[in-house]
Amino acid sequence: MSVTVSAETLGPCKKLLRIEVAVDRVNAAFEQITGKFQREAQLPGFRAGKVPRHLVVRNFDARIVEETRRQLSEESFREATQQERLRVIVTLGSEELSFGRGQPFSYTVTLEHAPEFPLPNYKGLTVRRELATASDADLERATNILRDQRAKFTDVQRPAAVGDIVVVNYSGTCEGKPISEFNATAIGLTHKDNFWLLIGEGSFIPGFTEQLIGVNVSEKRTVTLTFPSDFVISEVVGKIGSFEVEVLSIKQKDLPVVDDAFAKEFGLESVDQLLIGIRNDLQRELDGRSRRAVRDQLIQQLLAQTHFDVPESVLASETKSLVYNIVQENQKRGVPAELIEAKKDEIYANAQVTARDRVKAGFVLNRIAEAEQIKVNNQEMSDRIVALAQQNDVAPDKMAKALQERNAFPGLQQEILTGKVLDLIELQARIEDVIPSLAPSSAEVSLAPAV
DSSP states (O other): OOEEEEEEEEETTEEEEEEEEOHHHHHHHHHHHHHHHHHHOOOTTSOTTOOOHHHHHHHHHHHHHHHHHHHHHHHHHHHHHHHTTOOEEEEEEEEEEEOSTTSOEEEEEEEEEOOOOOOOOOSSOEEEEEOOOOOHHHHHHHHHHHHHHTOEEEEOOSOOOTTOEEEEEEEEEETTEEGGGTOTTTHHHHEEEEEEEEOSTTSSSTTSGGGGTTOOTTOEEEEEEEOOTTOSSGGGTTSEEEEEEEEEEEEEEEOOOOSHHHHHTTTOSSHHHHHHHHHHHHHHHHHHHHHHHHHHHHHHHHHHHOOOOOOHHHHHHHHHHHHHHHHHHHHHTTOOHHHHHHTHHHHHHHHHHHHHHHHHHHHHHHHHHHHHTOOOOHHHHHHHHHHHHHHTTSOHHHHHHHHHHTTOHHHHHHHHHHHHHHHHHHHHSEEEEEOOSSOOOOOOOOSOOOO
């Protein structure tokens, strides 16, 4: 055998391969590459392909050596991983031990590989599907969300009431010390200017805004409260906080009337069209939620049948991606940066648990794709790119270029493949339709309803 391999397990899905290419094969490769250079070499005084061998070696030896090394590396590594039956995910490092004419090519490679596990049963799985219909209460809640998005705020000269917005400056202390002394990330709780607060139960810190009911513009008031047990800054939980508050203005929140004029703000002609569109959006969201729940059940049943470790690099990458998404989502919701920072350890821990399940599910679904010979073709990739372009209101060629620049094609291909595998599993599943025992929560509406 011209390639010999020994493998050492370094950890879950991590191995060190020691690979040696026999000297005869090394010499043959040198001969082959030298012959290639000799056929193509051009030197003064010689016709192409007629340069003597010794001159070719003298003038191109460095390139011959490098090309031989590259060829032998690629071939021997491929053969070694095939011998060991490894599905390589990433190479983490390599070290050359010996290489040259008249000697074996010996080197080591540290790599991570896909886990090996028995293919779970994925045909005929039994799941429950909740059949939910958008109710009038859901319609009302969703409509109020749209009204809230179009709310106007008017300065008023009267005592503040529940539902008003008060714009304040405040300074916070705990046990007579700035709150940031308990936790350096709590700068926003220590001092804030021009801060908008909605007066109502549960707004900001529990018990804070209720103490501002009846306050007037330019008034100063001291707010005292006990930090709750689930407060984000754990160092002050159960302690008494004191906030010096100065009211800069009081704003009345005015919601628009749901009429034809309101509907026109969303590009519709009448309130009837608006309400039909909202209800349709809600139903699509409920149907989508029901389908996601079915697929979650299918994936959980697959995971329950499989037990294996996942590669650390893949887990780390997926965890990082989830943490980024969580932080971005919280920032969009207006969560202060210091509160996100204070929760970073909890965010990471939760993300890692979710990431582990996602990574395991990915390996399982890919193995099912192999068993069922499911692949992604060019037309499916093109169709997805066009759909993404339409969603983002850009030309398809620009979307394709942006995806290429972000090296997003492999992820897009994996997304399509996963969807196709789940389509197959769901099609083969035994699905029991049930009526929800509890009324579903309203679907979120963030965009203008579709007609």
